[in-house]
Amino acid sequence: MKRRTLLGGTIAVAVLGLTTAAIGQQAPIKIGMSMAQTGGLAGGGKASLLGIEVWRDDVNARGGLLGRKVELVVYDDKSSASETPAIYSKLLDVDKVDILFAPYATVPTAPLMPLVKQRGMLLMGNFSFQVNSKVGHDMWFNNAPWGPADSWASSFLDLGQKAGGKTIALLAADQEFAQNLAKTAREVATKLGMQVVFDQAYPPSTVEFSGILRALKAAKPDIVYVASYPPDSAGILRAVNEIGIGDNVKLFGGGMVGLQFGTVMENLGSLLNGVVNYNTWLPEPQMYNDGTKAFFEAYTKRAVEAKVDPLGYYLAPYGYANGQMIEQAIKAVGSLDQKALAKYLREKTHKTIVGSITFAADGEWKETGVVQAQFRGIKDKNIEQFRSPGKQVILFPAKMKSGDLITPFEAARK
């Protein structure tokens, strides 16, 4: 009897061990992506990646997905559009990843859309703007709060019109993202009956913005809508501070990428005062959801060591939310079938740390989640101030509003 019990026990332990080993030995679920880790977009790319890595560690701590660990396969796309098609071909053909996440930003994402559509792969977008408008891929889900194409420009120009603005100046970087923004701004301005008195695209290699701003100032606009990338945003604000922008300007900003990043904000300090700019998450009480606080606690601990944006408000929680959405989809569908996952993502509403997300038919958020906020009372060289509410007063959307616009721009700068 004893021998039988011993034998039975041994067999049970062996079977259990083998089963556990089998689960442990199952190939991980590979999520492939490129991410800007060098080049002009690296500041955002690294923070976004850290957000995704925090999710990966959380999901693996919960036992993974479908009994398998989650593994990230990541390559540096150097912020370049020319790198991404080859990287994503490698991810599909050599690394044989199961799920694709898009790189951060419009420029590196745009050229890989035809490839992903041709291969019938689901693609979780990462802050692109209107890259699917001409491609029409039905398995594209852009996790960016832009919403309908014109909502970004409308929210800003509405504020300007309410402040008495009738004329507008457009200054945009000569590249995909900024030009898309400028295009929608032109359309919205026409709809609102505003006159465009200055409309210029500057090359990304521009070193000095004094000349452009002089020409802009001479046009005497009421509203200045700027669509710039991180290296240029700082240069533009410095030049505004030095040569002025004119007393008639009521509203300045709109689409300046970079003014959401901790180190850029710290460097610019008081130069930010008065600027009204878009943002995706701010430490205002109304922007917290389930898990947001815990996420930022985990992120902040790892950000210093990883030498990435210490605040991480702009992209990192959306990287985490991308993971949350794919986690919910895989759990609900019970497989990695691309079409079934896409169907789930398209039809359901997803609860994430950045709020509830529903996708429209074009793969963009159904409703805009972009906020327009005005910098107030910013001091020089102090990054910690941005962790407090009230430093960026939310003007749009109405349900998130935390204050009123101070205008004209020169008065708001003081």
Next chain:
Amino acid sequence: MFSFELLLDAVVIGVLLGCFYAAVSLGLSISFGLLDVPHVAHPAFLVLASYAVYFLNEHYGVDPLLAGLLITPLFFLFGLFAYRLYYETFERRGSDAGVRGIAFFFGIAFIIEVLIIMQFGVDQRSVTADYVGKAWRIGEMRIPFRLVVAFVVAAALTILLTLYLSRTFMGRAIRAVAQDQEALRLMGANPIRIKQWAFGIATAVLGIAGALLIIVAPVEPTLDRTYIGRTFCVVVMAGLGSMSGTLVAAIILGVAETVVLTLFGASWAPAISFAMLLGVLAVRPQGLFGRRS
């Protein structure tokens, strides 16, 4: 929209911006212009100097220009080492010709970029000083102080380098090695040591130029890619090896860029430098201030 006031503004800012371009190109005028070394890592050295200035400014509160002066001796030594490495691995073996010499410096530039990212991260960095962020008001015109600083420093550097190359023994030796290395060897001088010294001087100049770079605008690790075209354009347009020519060519470029940017549209500005370079080379293949060989 054209106005004479706007044109005058553009010309003034263009002159100042041109002086800044000159300051960041003078080192290359020695290394590439006089020594014929395909120094494509020049802008990466420049960005490295900017980060050294940032470090001294951020952690010890040293004024950026003073920090630029302080790192100059270190950059001189770095230049001596870099040239010796290039000489031993490429030039001495005769394998510096064509793309191989360029590949060496591309490799150095890439290593510098990665080292900066590892040490400082990928975010933009800037410095604080009394002359950063303020402007000098003349009537309706406002001139950023940071560009005035660039103007003064570029003028001083040009004068100092011109005097050094024309009035000192070592300076004349550098010019001689540029003209005929073999003749210099026959006279008992060691051209390699002279070239190494000259490369050290070219790199030392970047200490100050790096300070100007971060004074004029924030820097990030890959900023060197923005300057590679402009600096080579200035040096070739000037006529290889001419210091005063470098200043004049850079001012011409700065004014042309700013006038186009202000009055005709920003999209055309990047084409200006290369269009002007092609135009100059078509009329004067030796550059504006170069001598016919």
